[in-house]
Amino acid sequence: xxxxxxxxxxxxxxxxxxxxxxxxxxxxxxxxxxxxxxxxxxxxxxxxxxxxxxxxxxxxxxxxxxxxxxxxxxxxxxxxxxxxxxxxxxxxxxxxxxxxxxxxxxxxxxxxxxxxxxxxxxxxxxxxxxxxxxxxxxxxxxxxxxxxxxxxxxxxxxxxxxxxxxxxxxxxxxxxxxxxxxxxxxxxxxxxxxxxxxxxxxxxxxxxxxxxxxxxxxxxxxxxxxxxxxxxxxxxxxxxxxxxxxxxxxxxxxxxxxxxxxxxxxxxxxxxxxxxxxxxxxxxxxxxxxxxxxxxxxxxxxxxxxxxxxxxxxxxxxxxxxxxxxxxxxxxxxxxxxxxxxxxxxxxxxxxxxxxxxxxxxxxxxxxxxxxxxxxxxxxxxxxxxxxxxxxxxxxx
Numbered sequence: 001x002x003x004x005x006x007x008x009x010x011x012x013x014x015x016x017x018x019x020x021x022x023x024x025x026x027x028x029x030x031x032x033x034x035x036x037x038x039x040x041x042x043x044x045x046x047x048x049x050x051x052x053x054x055x056x057x058x059x060x061x062x063x064x065x066x067x068x069x070x071x072x073x074x075x076x077x078x079x080x081x082x083x084x085x086x087x088x089x090x091x092x093x094x095x096x097x098x099x100x101x102x103x104x105x106x107x108x109x110x111x112x113x114x115x116x117x118x119x120x121x122x123x124x125x126x127x128x129x130x131x132x133x134x135x136x137x138x139x140x141x142x143x144x145x146x147x148x149x150x151x152x153x154x155x156x157x158x159x160x161x162x163x164x165x166x167x168x169x170x171x172x173x174x175x176x177x178x179x180x181x182x183x184x185x186x187x188x189x190x191x192x193x194x195x196x197x198x199x200x201x202x203x204x205x206x207x208x209x210x211x212x213x214x215x216x217x218x219x220x221x222x223x224x225x226x227x228x229x230x231x232x233x234x235x236x237x238x239x240x241x242x243x244x245x246x247x248x249x250x251x252x253x254x255x256x257x258x259x260x261x262x263x264x265x266x267x268x269x270x271x272x273x274x275x276x277x278x279x280x281x282x283x284x285x286x287x288x289x290x291x292x293x294x295x296x297x298x299x300x301x302x303x304x305x306x307x308x309x310x311x312x313x314x315x316x317x318x319x320x321x322x323x324x325x326x327x328x329x330x331x332x333x334x335x336x337x338x339x340x341x342x343x344x345x346x347x348x349x350x351x352x353x354x355x356x357x358x359x360x361x362x363x364x365x366x367x368x369x370x371x372x373x374x375x376x377x378x379x380x381x382x383x384x385x386x387x388x389x390x391x392x393x394x395x396x397x
Contacts, residue, residue: 046100046114046121053096056173060091060184064192067184075102079109082165089196090165091184095173097121110160110167120158120169127259129266135274137161139200139263141207142256143176146217152249154256157207159200166199176210177203197275201282204264208289211257215296218253221246222303229307229314240311247304254297261290328388335380343373 057072059082066088072078082090097103097120107117116138119125130138139159147153155175160167180202183189191199225243264287268280275283347360363369388394 043115043118046103046117048097048100048121052098053171053173055094055096055099055102058093058095060093060181061085061088062091062184062192063088067192069181069185075105086164088164089192089199091199092165092167094167094169095171095175097169097171106167110162112160116160120156122156125156125158127256127263129263131270131274137197137200137267139204141204141260141263143170143207144211144214144253144256145176146214146221146249151245152214152218152253152256157203159203161197161200164196166196166203168203177206179206179209195276195279197279198282201279201286205282205286205289208260208286208293211253211289211293212296214253215293215300218246218250218300222300222307226307226310229311240308243304243307243311247301247308250297250301250304254294254301257290257293257297261287261294264290324393328393331388332381332384335384336377339373339377339380 057075057078059070059072059078061068061081072081078092082092094102094106103117103121106112107114111134113132116130119138119140125140127142128140132138137160139161141157141159142154143157144152144154155170155172157175157177158169180191180199183202184191191202225239225246228239264283267275267283268287272280343361343364345361347357349357349360349362349365351357363373366372385394
């Protein structure tokens with residue numbers, strides 16, 4: 001298998017922990033509205049989101065000694081070249097869905113069932129593979145990225161295979177498939193010498209490879225959160241929210257990868273007349289990548305759970321420190337309060353009939369009584385502080 005490279009996913013800087021998520025609510029609203037629009041509709045009805053991008057048409061045509069990459073301004077021009085060069089292999093890449101007429105023409109020209117096109121446009125389809133009656137494949141994968149907004153962004157990649165072509169659909173203009181394009185642009189590549197089904201494998205493989213930088217970025221973020229906890233940076237009140245948010249991201253990532261593993265397992269179960277054995281060999285490698293991604297996700301999930309426990313333990317330790325300081329202060333003032341409270345009692349030394357009550361606080365009439373009392377209070381405080389210090393209560397020991 002040729003080595004593939006994935007576009008690097010930027011790790012979040014520590015300062016980016018303060019970043020808000022301005023687009024999260026809007027994206028959820030758009031998702032909810034799109035789901036509501038499809039409720040009760042006839043199966044196979046194509047529903048396009050109002051914020052969908054205008055479609056761009058790309059096609060790469062290639063053989064062992066030929067390569068042509070072009071963005072077509074019109075669908076007619078693309079189909080004219082495609083039909084006139086059936087001896088070539090083609091990768092037709094449709095980016096953006098906001099043209100119902102174009103999608104219907106693609107359905108007619110490439111014999112795509114309305115239910116399958118509905119899955120393409122749903123943008124919520126889990127990873128899967130459908131084996132069509134004529135032996136073609138319909139593959140769905142989830143492309144992931146850990147964004148600067150500190151959340152996992154995933155886009156759907158839908159692929160139809162044909163005897164001499166691959167037809168792919170994606171909602172956005174940007175993707176993680178540039179590594180495959182670079183391999184096709186190179187002078188020699190296994191993709192050029194193999195069937196179009198191998199290109200479908202290469203696209204699936206690069207999507208799986210891109211899970212690793214996504215998980216690496218999450219791992220860096222977890223380390224940043226752990227560093228914040230251990231260094232006692234108390235200014236970020238939202239630290240626990242950040243930890244819980246990345247935990248949800250990891251769980252969501254696991255839900256994305258698990259169907260990908262099942263999809264590849266389904267491909268490996270197909271007979272050789274559907275998926276040749278030499279192609280299955282490469283899909284087995286994809287299966288291993290999916291297993292490794294799931295293992296990473298499980299490991300990070302446990303790390304985040306430990307991070308929550310570490311955060312709560314740190315908060316308890318801080319609370320104990322506060323309570324220790326307050327307890328020491330209270331302990332200092334308890335004997336002082338007793339002494340001044342004792343001498344604050346209103347017992348008279350001289351009775352109304354003029355008799356002297358010798359047991360009623362004779363110290364009140366001593367000329368040095370007040371300074372002596374202050375000295376006694378100071379000695380009590382110093383004695384307590386020395387005792388607390390020797391016990392280690394005033395230090396971090």
